[in-house]
Amino acid sequence: MLQVGADGYRLLDALAGAGSPPLAAAAPAVAVLRRVWARHFAREREGSPPAGTSVRLRPVQGRRPGDRIESPYGVEARFRAKSGTAWTGYMVHLTETCDPNLPRLVVHTGTTPANVHEAMRTGAIHAGLAGLDLIPSEHLVDAAYVSAEHLVAARERYGVILVGPARPRQGWQTREEGAFHVTDIAVGWEHQRVRCPKSRESTSWRAYRDKASGRPFIRGGVSPAVCRACSAKPRCTRAGSRRLSLHPRAEHEALAGARERLESDEGRRLYGQRQGIEATISQGVRRFGLRRARYRGLAKTTLQSVATAAALNLDRLAAWFALRPLAPTRTSRFKALTA
Incomplete structure (x- = not known):
């Protein structure tokens, strides 16, 4: 492994030298090699001749967490482990309507590298909805999208009441x-x-x-x-x-209000409508291949997510006009035995 590291630095030095082909050092593949080597290797003596340069592995705690290139063929894909599932690629965030007696349609999609946490996307989703003039009065979200800062920012910037479980109290x-x-x-x-x-x-x-x-x-x-x-x-x-x-006071009161809302019967009934997004994700995965990126790169994967959302909407509109009822919630065999 150390020999591979030394060979990589020798190649980078040669590409940066005076006799290398024009623009070789700026090639995308060279940039990827430079990033990967900077994360995993370090030179013992900076500035020494290439032939005499020794290389050591960087300790794990000395590497930037969560931002490693997993493949030279997909440099924007990142690794993520969540709820017992691990994958390399991207994460799709879907926003759909949940008005009663109306079809549920996906109105916004957002695709990021997999290592971008959901909390980083709340403001971006609201900005995207506002740009489409689709900003809701109430936005039902998962706990990962809720924080004291998000509650205040959603209300002050967009007039949105963010409804979701706050992070549990510790201690x-x-x-x-x-x-x-x-x-x-x-x-x-x-x-x-x-x-x-x-x-x-x-x-x-x-x-x-x-x-x-x-x-x-x-x-x-x-x-x-x-x-x-x-x-x-x-x-x-x-x-x-x-x-x-x-x-601070605004965040403290917003967090207390959010918790009080979900502890009430009305708040629980309101938030219960969010469970429909799980069916949307299931439909996207099982019928439209949402969980597998067909192409490489964030831009193409984003386009695939938009196309999948459009296909979901067309399918749901067709079902709405044909008066096709929603599929019932699946009952597990164990639950059926206990019923």
Whole structure:
């Protein structure tokens, strides 16, 4: 492997030399080779003659995560593992209507390399729908597309109410009965105070930015001396004192509102309409080959996704005009036995 690495660098040096063919160093295949070698190999002595250059493998933690070229023939395809499924290629995001007593039609498709997380596409989907004058008043999405920032941005930029399950709360309090949750702590935004369920107010309040993401947060905490003397401390925190990391006010209130909506009967009925997209994905995969890219490259795969969505719409319109009923939800054999 080290010999292959040294040979690759020797080839790159020769292509960049004065005697190489014109424009050879700028060829697409050379650019791919340079990117792959920069990810997997490193020279021990930079600037040394090619013949005397030694090569070592880069440690895994020193490589950029998730952005490796998987094949020189499909340089835009990326690897992804999700819910027990692993593949190399792309990811398709579908948006369809779900109005009652009307055919469900796909109104937007978005195709990205597989390693692009769904959370990165929420704003792009709304921008695409707005450009088509198809922006909805309510958008039912999977949990991967929901965050505090998305809830605020969708409402402020496009007037869209983003409906979907927020990320679950973390911490041992969520798993222990009788423990105090974050929702049990009152936040006084005007006075910059938090109040615990035992009416103890915080003694600290400061804004900060997360070093990794750069997103703003607020940290408020109660004095350790106050917490230690509290009889309810075992139900509240296992640390010296309870310290909370809060989103800014707009994001905090939007997240609380989204969770409250889905906990209501009306919210659950509304969100229940989103399950139709699973049938759309199944139909696209089983009847129109949605899960297999027919061509190489992101541009051609995007075109395939658009063509698949058009075929889905034509099939559904034909079924609508022919009064063909929707197929019933499949019942597993195990469920049929227990019925």
